[in-house]
Amino acid sequence: SETVDHREFTLLTRSLLEEHPELQALSWNPRITPSQLPNLSDMAKAQALPGFNVFQLNAAEQIENVTPRDDYFPILFIAPSASNQPALGYDIGSEPLRRRAIEAARSGKQVSMTPPLRLVQETASQQGVLILAPVFAASTDELTGFTVAVVRTDDMVEKALMHVKKDGFVISVRDITDNTDTLLYSNHQPA
Numbered sequence: 001s002e003t004v005d006h007r008e009f010t011l012l013t014r015s016l017l018e019e020h021p022e023l024q025a026l027s028w029n030p031r032i033t034p035s036q037l038p039n040l041s042d043m044a045k046a047q048a049l050p051g052f053n054v055f056q057l058n059a060a061e062q063i064e065n066v067t068p069r070d071d072y073f074p075i076l077f078i079a080p081s082a083s084n085q086p087a088l089g090y091d092i093g094s095e096p097l098r099r100r101a102i103e104a105a106r107s108g109k110q111v112s113m114t115p116p117l118r119l120v121q122e123t124a125s126q127q128g129v130l131i132l133a134p135v136f137a138a139s140t141d142e143l144t145g146f147t148v149a150v151v152r153t154d155d156m157v158e159k160a161l162m163h164v165k166k167d168g169f170v171i172s173v174r175d176i177t178d179n180t181d182t183l184l185y186s187n188h189q190p191a
Helices: 006-019 037-046 081-087 096-108 153-160
Strands: 025-030 077-079 128-136 143-152 172-175 182-186
Touching: 006 025, 006 077, 025 081, 077 081, 096 128, 096 143, 143 153, 153 182
Parallel strands: none
Antiparallel strands: 025 077, 025 143, 128 143, 172 182
16 A cells, blocks of 8 residues: 555554564554654554654663654554554664665665664563565655564574474574674573
C-alpha cells in the first residue's frame, strides 16, 4: 500500500511473528523530513499511539530530543508492542551503526543489516541486529521508509539449534562482512 496505518501494520505482523518466533520485533520506520517532524506526534495520536515522541539516545543512553538532520527514521509502529514499547519513537538514523545500514540500503536499493548492537528495548546484555528493507514510492522512486526485522542473535541461534545436541561442540556464528570478524553467537563460555 502507499501508506501504512497502525491497523494494517498489526494485521500484517501478527501472522509473520507467529510464523517466525525468532524475531524480536518488526517495525515500520518512515522517512520523515524536518518539516514533517512537528506533525508526526499528532498523526501518531490519531493512529492510537498516545504519548508518541521522536527521540534519540545520548552517549549515556538517556533519551533526548533529536538533533537537526536532513531526515529521520523513527520507529512509528512496532510489534509485538508490549515488549518493544521502549523503542517506539526511536530515530534509528540518530546512531552511526544504524545510519550506515540505512545508507547502504538506500543507495543499494536492497536489504541491509547492522552489525551487532545494543537494542533500545534490550533489558539484558544480549546484542541484536536490524535487518532493513527499504521501501520506495512506486510513482517517484523516492525512499518512503524501512520495514525492519529486529533479531536478538543469541535467541535466534538458540531457537535454530534447540533440537541439536550441543554437548562437546563449540558453536559460533560470526559476521565476516566488510573485512570484519565479529562474534554474533557462541555457546562456549571462556573459563
